[in-house]
Amino acid sequence: MEDQIIRVETRATVEPDALARLLQLVSERQRDDERLIRFLAFRLKIDGFKTTQKFLSRKLIEVERCRFRGYLYDFLKDDEERKTCQDV
Secondary structure: OHHHOOOHHHOOOOOHHHHHHHHOOOOHHHOOOHHHHHHHHHHHHHHOHHHHHHHHHHHHHHHHHHOOOOOHHHHHHOHHHHHHHHOO
């Protein structure tokens, strides 16, 4: 099954330098989260660098305002995390 998975972060259509620049915005402890890397690579492929950078910057501000201490990936993918955060 593993050989059937297409790893978007390693595809030629995603510029490794652009992905690395996006990851510089993320805290150091989160940069090795493979789920986050794949999520950002997908957004980068679909939306391009500037749009993904703006999206990530907005979400990082939300995370900080909410004092969210979990994994950034969980916050980005899970509407429930964002809903609980908006109540704070």
